Amino acid sequence: MAAVAELSFLLFALSNNIHAEERITVQQENTAYTFSLPENTNSCLISRFVGEEKLVLWNTSDLRSNNSSVPEHLKRLVSTGKTYSYTICSLTHSDSGLYQEECWTKGNLTHEKNISITVCSSMHKMGGTDTRLGKTVDMQCDRAAHNLDIQWLKHDIRYEQEIWTRVFGDNVTSVTDNVRGRYQLVTKTSTLRISNVTITDLGEYTCLMMNQQKCVKSDEKLLRLKSETIYRSVEETAVLPCNVNDFTDDPPPLWKFKQKSLFHTDLGLQNQTVPSVDQNYSLAFSSLMLNHSGWYSCYASKTQQVYLLLVCPKFGPPAVELFSEGEKVTVRCRDWREGTGHYWFIKSNRTEGRVFSVKDQRMSRVSWYYNNGNLVISNVSVEDTGEYWCVVYDPYHQCVSTERTVLVYMEPFGIYSTFFKVRCSVLSVLLLMLCAAVVAVNLRTRRGAQLSAQRET
CATH class of the missing domain: 1.10.287 (Helix Hairpins)
Structure with missing residues (x-):
């Protein structure tokens, strides 16, 4: 009910200021908030809405005047800058609410902005949630108590400041542009469920835990694209798509290359064939070499898409492993040793002949043991038949070797x-x-x- 009351209050306040731009900001208790007002104006007012009233807190010309009529207790709370910036020092919960900036130049209103400030007792960054485009993802509101109202906000990346927009206004109806019906709130867990994820859904989210109109806690999440691991052999071709450029007004995406801790923004390495960027900003390799292995990141619109490309020598004849349905099968990575890493890939009819990372497939019956290189498949079935490739790499993600094992189903009378x-x-x-x-x-x-x-x- 607190979220409903707050939204009704904001809609009432905005009904008289329909042309004003509204911004939402979340601040921690005892921090400060600065109103940055435009210069080249004659005067500005900073007001606050309390119930149905609009109270003028500070008049910029009056506040700077020697004969200022602003009460002394407000002067102590406000720090005035040289460039028309005003700061509320040591925020408390009582400072939460809707504020308005208005500025005039030669008698004409030239600046108007509504700012909703929410002051929380504590704020936490809870890490990231990985997803893929077109999938459904659940954003958890950690440690959300049943007796608290939950509000979900999304960071508006158009602004440098941490400006937020409401995902839900009343815990039911989505108010974010173009997502009506794709965003759902799981009532029992306060989880934000996003269906058919698009580029515009990526970014920072925050979960506000409200006790009536007081923010108890804020948990910030980052929704990002899941990194993808790609296997190729030398002399093959590869194309790494860049699907994060969904904003036509933004600059073109930028590709970065990383081997361990070394970054190359131009992708140019000594004795390495430099890939080309096509019209869709995809990274294309015409003939892969071993030292093309590494991390590739496509940056755009404050979002990135990450690939791990492993280029390996051409493999020899595969080993054959037989199994019966229901057994436990261990596929061994014989070239693995201490000081190296390894990845498992699968190629089967279930993946339509394409090579996929076992880790990316999230196969529930598969256990991947990093300490000995083994891949264990429990309760094996006919669906598990196919080729399993073990790629061994050094600390610089350079491929050392590739082994291939063909898993063959042993029919009862075959x-x-x-x-x-x-x-x-x-x-x-x-x-x-x-x-x-x-x-x-x-x-x-x-x-x-x-x-x-x-x-x-």
Whole structure:
């Protein structure tokens, strides 16, 4: 109910100032907030809405005047700068509310802005949540108590300051542009669920935990694109798409390359074929080399898309591993050793013949052991058949070797089955016995012929 009351209050306050731009900012208790007003103006007013009243807090010309009528307790709270900036020092919960800036030049209103300030007892940055475009993602509101009202805000990247927009105005209806129906609030957990994620959904979110109209805590989250691991062999081609440039007014995306802690913004390395950037800002490699391996990041609109490209020598003949349904299968990375890292990739009918990182596939029955290089598949099924590739790399993400294991399903009566092997063994024994019998018969026949010949002579 507190969120509903607050939204109704803001809508009432804005009804008389429909042309004013509204910004939402979240501040921690005991910090400061600065109103930065435009210069080249004759005078400015900073007001605050309290209920249905609009109270003028500071008149810039009066505040700077020697004969200022501003009460002394307000002067102590406000720090005036040389460039028309005014700061509320040591914010408290009572400073939360809707403020307005108005400035005049030669009698004309030239600046108007509404600012909603929310002061929280504590603010936490809770890390990032990885997702892929087109997927559904849940943003958790950590440590949200059932007796608190939850408000979700999204950082507006158009502004350098931390300006936020409301995702939900009343915990039900989405008020963010073009997301109506894609954003849902899971009531029991206060989770923000975003369906069919697009580029515009990426960025910073904050979950406000409100006790009536008082902000108890703010938890900030970062929704970002999940990094993708790509395997290629030398002399092959590769294209790394850049899908983060969704704002036509922004500058073109910038590609960066990283090997361990070394960055190259121009992607130019000594003795390395430099990839090209096509019209869609994708990074294209015409003939891959071993030292193309590394991290590639496409930066645009304060968002980045990250790839780990592993270029390896061409692999030799694969090993074959047989399994029956329901078994536990261990696929070994024999070239793994201390001081190296490794990745597992899979190529199967389930992935339509494409090579995917096992880690990216999130296979629930697969355990990846980093300390010995083994990949363990429990309760194995026919769907798990395919090629499993182990890529071993050094600390600079240079590929050292590639091993390939083909996982083959052993059908109950197939050529690899126990029944087939037993049958083959029995048939082999019978064939040997038949051959022995034929040989014995032949020997008897010859011996009989020899005896007959001796008697005749």
